[in-house]
Amino acid sequence: MSSRFNVAKLGLAVSGLVLIGASWVGLRYPENNRQGAENPKVDKLKLQPGFKAEHIYSPSENKQGSWVSMTFDDKGRMITSDQYGGLFRLKIPAVGSGSTQPTIEKLVISKDTSIGMGYAQGLLYAFNSLYVMVNNRPSKQFPKPSGLYRLQDTDGDDQFDKVTMLKELKGEGEHGPHSIVLSPDKQSLYVCSGNHTDVPKMDAYRLPSNWQEDNLFPLIKDPRGHANDRMAPGGWVAKVDPEGKRWELMGAGFRNEFDIAFNEAGDMFTYDSDMEWDFGLPWYRPTRICHVTSGAEFGWRTGDSKWLPANPDNLPAIVNIGQGSPTNVMSGMTAKFPQKYRQSIFAFDWSFGIIYSIHLKPKGATYDGEREEFISGTPLPLTDGVIGPDGAMYFLTGGRRLESDLYRVYYTGNDANTSALTPTLTAEHKIRTSLEKYHEGPNPQAIAAAWPNLNHPDRFVRYAARIAVEHQPVAQWQEKALAETDPVRATQAIVALARQGSADLKSKAIATLLKIDYNKLSESQQFDVLRAFELIFLRMGAPDAADKAKVVAYLNPHFPAKSALLNRGLSKDLIYLEAPNVVNRTLAQMDLKEEPGMKNLNLDPTTASSDLILRNPQYGMDIAKMLAKVPPLQQTYYAVMLSRAESGWTPELRTKYFTWFGNAFKYEGGRSYVGFIDRARKLALAHVPKDQFEKFNKLSGADILTSSGNDLVKSDYTPKGPGKRWTLDEAVAAVDNAKMSPNYETGKKIYGAVLCSSCHAMQGSGGDIGPDLTQLGTRFSNKDILDAIINPSKAVSDQYASTIYILKNGESVAGRQISEDKINYSISQNPFAPDQIRKIPKKDVKSKRYSPESIMYPGLINSLNADELRDLMAYLKAGGNQSNEVYKAGGK
Secondary structure, three states: OOOOOHHHHHHHHOOOOOOOOOOOOOOOOOOOOOHHOHHHHHHHEEEOOOEEEEEOOHHHHOOOOOOOOOEEEEOOOOEEOOOOOOEEEEEOOOOOOOOOOOOEEOOOOOOOOOOOOOEEEEEEEEEOOEEEEOOOOOOOOOOOOOOOEEEEOOOOOOOOOOEEEEEEOOOOOOOOEEEEEEEEOOEEEEEEEOOOOOOOOEEEOOOOOOOOOOOOOOOOOOOOOOOOOOOOOOOOEEEEOOOOOOOOOOOOOEEEEEEOEOOOOOEEEEEOOOHHOOOOOOOOEEEEEEEEEEOOOOOOOOOOOOOOOOOOOOOOOOOOEOOOEEEEEOOOOOOOOOOOHHHHHEEEEEEEEEEEEEEEEOOOOOOEEEEEEEOOOOOOOOHHHHHHHHOEEEEEEEOOOOOOOOEEEEEEOOOOOOOOOOOOOOOHHHHHHHHHHHHHHHHHHHHHHHHHHHOOOOOOHHHHHEEEEEEHOHOOOOOHHHHHHOHHHHHHHHHHHHHHHHHHHHHHHHHHHHHHHHHHOOOHHHHHHHEEEEEHHHHHOOOHHHHHHHHHHHHHOOOOOOHHHHHHHHHHHHHHHHOHHHHHHHHOOOOOOOOOOOHHHHHOOOOOOOHHHHHHHHHHHHHHHHHHOOHHHHHHHHHHHHHOOOOOOOOHHHHHHHHHHHHHHHOOOOOHHHHHHHHHHHHHHOOOHHHHHHHHHHOOOOHHHHOOHHHHHHOOOEEEEEEEOOOHHHHHHHHHHOOOOOOOOHHHHHHHHOOOHHOEOOOEEEEEOOOOOOHHHOOOOHHHHHHHHHOOOOOOOOOOOOEEEEOOOOOOEEEEEEEEEOOEEEEOOOOOOOOOOOEEHHEEEEEEEEEEOOOOOOHHHOOHHHHHHHHHHHHHOOOOOOOOOOOOOOOO
């Protein structure tokens, strides 16, 4: 193939596994109207039976940017926005018309700039207007700041000529202002923003606005600086009238919810993001589907202060998904799909290219969510989607200036249902919604209605009742709270009082809790009591000596408990209170390899982490490294909590404790794992006598850390850079025009630093995931090799490709097939732990195919400067042989 050689022969398509750069490069195919197996953009999609996909358009191939938001107007035309550009309007041929080629118009809006309106992460056509959520830092190219805008056509020429800013919002970027959705009654708008967007002054607050961090856990902000200045309440959702005059906060406590959707019952749902830098740490929370009720709080806090789902003052997810990057959320209500999909919420994951169908099953006042993989593809960086007027699903890929595509998916079967959906309203659902009307402010009927429901068996009802109580003047109910004798009502009432009452009620609030018979409570009720004590200490202040002794006497006999959840709550309270023997008892818990009851923390994902590794090398390799050396989560929790303990230490206990830190650095976590462990280590060292500091500093791993504490000192080579996003032409020129002789030792170190040796053998040593590279230089030119490194997915040898298994239940699994027998396929999913084998029963597999994507990340060389690139290339061409001609004068 001349210079465009067959990558399958070279085998570099499964070379190094280092994660360099910050983008995921998609496959590039010419724009065409071919569908099905003839169009590779469609062929890569995994669909549910009965569904057909069409590739409609590629804006990036037509120099129209990377589209991230869409809506349909009242004439059935689609309006889209480039993430860093303008608005476009499309007329799309109907399904079955024989063509998918749309007519496209760029909306000018105004003559002020080349982009009259755009940079939108949310679009909604409603009330004869186009609402635009701009997400932007003003610049000469586009001077409009972030905020909610309304566009109107005032002269009837079918063009928007009036632009009104309804509200400026302080925040921009990927955690800035996001989507706009029409309310179920079609009378209002709902908007949502990520945790880097300030909550503007609201006209009303369903969630009381006296939010705080509310965590006794020692605060450690992200060591690499992410969101360090972002405090409570995190991401938020607000209800807005069509004129943008009245804003009401509906819920908060998200990390970065990108979109919201309503089901047929009028309930709101979102898909909140995780923090991948927290992998392997006890405060990591997977991406999750949340039912956002009135006044909801979901407990995002900066750094390590994220709340547990079990905290009674926040709500749990209805389903934990797993690692990913959530974007669009939409309801299937208006889709021309089978009934189960019309009653689903669809959630988009940008990182791993999956559209999940979340099947909602009423459960009390909320729902159980069952996850199904509706559509997936590799790569498929999903940005936005809507159900069109024709009942088909339309979705976009792109974002971060990546290749962008528009697709349509429709159902071809006979069981599509378009009749009105009848919501299933349980008795608990009706109670919850009846209580939510008291979230609007003081109401003389609120206490009588809410108080009896503070001990309702349904958690969402209890939550709604407590929020209703908190909206009433505290003087009306504080004595009632202090006198309450029902243990569950008393606990919830004291939670409310701690949040809304004055500090002079502290001792009485403690006394109310101490009257509760702890032994007669369920595990969740016991944890609620522990949280109520914590909130008293946080909001009202430390207890006096007498109360402190009473609380210690009350809690101390119950630690350790038989569940990880209770032990987190008990250790937190007791270490704060300096309870006798709490240090040695907590250290004893750290001896456990796996503590019982970890699943009760409600942090386990439903999507297996190993199934995500090969879907996207940029993010998957972080997961792979962690799964190869998983840190002990509960031990880490205890270790961080003990960092605040000043008393109760002996030399033996300190030796044991600080030895744990030294060992903790041997595990793998997310990007901030090492930094978090180091910050906890330093907090603990602050309590060590000065004459013992050096001993415990060294014992706890000081010598193996860099000066920042964010990384381990590596004995191997670290690229010096500065790197760049190398293009093929630039890389070839840098190598071919080299004037200096290459350095063998440096090239060898770089080869190891970018982890080529993890997958490839050279000179008899290295991995076997990819082919031997010893003879590489005898067969291929510099351009051939560099093209394979920069564009690893052009072709992938069947011998080394991963396989995608489509299961009969609609799910898909990716892995490298190692072997098979009559019963199972044996696959390896983790390049860092190739011996970890997963068996897939053949009876569960519907079909299988090779993945078109290499597991090698395209940005392999992007951390290298020109000299380093030349040294690496010389080592590759020499096949690791120092005597090769490459190292002789003038050799290339």
